[in-house]
Amino acid sequence: MIDTDAPLDEEDLDPDPIAQFNDWFRLAAQVGELQPNAMALATVTPEGDPAVRMVLLHRADQQGFVFFTNYESAKARDLAARARGALAFYWPRLHRQVRVVGSVERTDREESLAYWAQRPCGNRIAAAASPQSRVLPDRALLEIEFARLERLYPEGPPLPDFWGGYRLRPDAIEFWQGRTHRLHDRLRYTRAADGWRIERLAP
Ligand SMILES: Cc1cc2nc3c(=O)[nH]c(=O)nc-3n(C[C@H](O)[C@H](O)[C@H](O)COP(=O)(O)O)c2cc1C
Numbered sequence: 121m122i123d124t125d126a127p128l129d130e131e132d133l134d135p136d137p138i139a140q141f142n143d144w145f146r147l148a149a150q151v152g153e154l155q156p157n158a159m160a161l162a163t164v165t166p167e168g169d170p171a172v173r174m175v176l177l178h179r180a181d182q183q184g185f186v187f188f189t190n191y192e193s194a195k196a197r198d199l200a201a202r203a204r205g206a207l208a209f210y211w212p213r214l215h216r217q218v219r220v221v222g223s224v225e226r227t228d229r230e231e232s233l234a235y236w237a238q239r240p241c242g243n244r245i246a247a248a249a250s251p252q253s254r255v256l257p258d259r260a261l262l263e264i265e266f267a268r269l270e271r272l273y274p275e276g277p278p279l280p281d282f283w284g285g286y287r288l289r290p291d292a293i294e295f296w297q298g299r300t301h302r303l304h305d306r307l308r309y310t311r312a313a314d315g316w317r318i319e320r321l322a323p
Pocket of ligand 1: 155158171172173174175176177187188189190193194195196252253
């Protein structure tokens with residue numbers, strides 16, 4: 121039985137928010153969340169509108185939160201104009217949410233190459249075949265390109281220049297624990313000169 125009303129107190133928190141995040145993340149996987157690594161990624165469009173979509177977290181470490189995508193997609197265009205992003209994770213079985221905000225930069229190509237090599241062949245072909253976020257006349261065009269690349273690269277295509285990782289370096293991370301009567305716990309880490317400051321927010 122998962123305790124969805126476990127209190128979250130300041131003294132329970134790791135002083136390092138990344139260690140705290142990975143703790144919660146591991147538990148989310150242990151309790152059988154379907155895609156604990158699914159996160160909403162918010163950006164700002166060049167027109168100033170908010171934009172949000174789901175992506176998969178590859179890794180969270182001291183450098184930040186890494187995900188992979190198309191460098192010519194709408195999100196990439198957003199990040200080129202304003203290199204800031206926000207993430208939200210939701211793990212319903214634990215009644216927990218994590219929110220992150222920070223600056224975003226590309227990972228280096230070695231990191232993208234290493235991840236690309238691990239991906240199943242079909243996923244690599246699909247990523248190479250898809251001009252992500254562009255308007256398509258129909259689905260057939262995509263399937264023709266998939267089939268062309270499949271014939272050309274039976275072992276999978278090389279990493280295209282337009283595909284790779286981003287790293288969001290957090291300035292603030294909030295841990296939200298659902299509680300009875302919606303009297304939830306919210307604890308937010310904010311980057312300070314000498315480490316991380318932790319504050320409690322009202323639910
Ligand atoms: C659960 C889930 C995970 C996803 N993971 C990724 C991902 O890791 N990278 C990616 O480029 N798109 C991913 N997508 C697709 C994106 O949500 C989105 O459709 C795509 O990246 C284009 O977004 P954009 O037009 O805002 O750039 C995922 C979608 C879902 C529902």
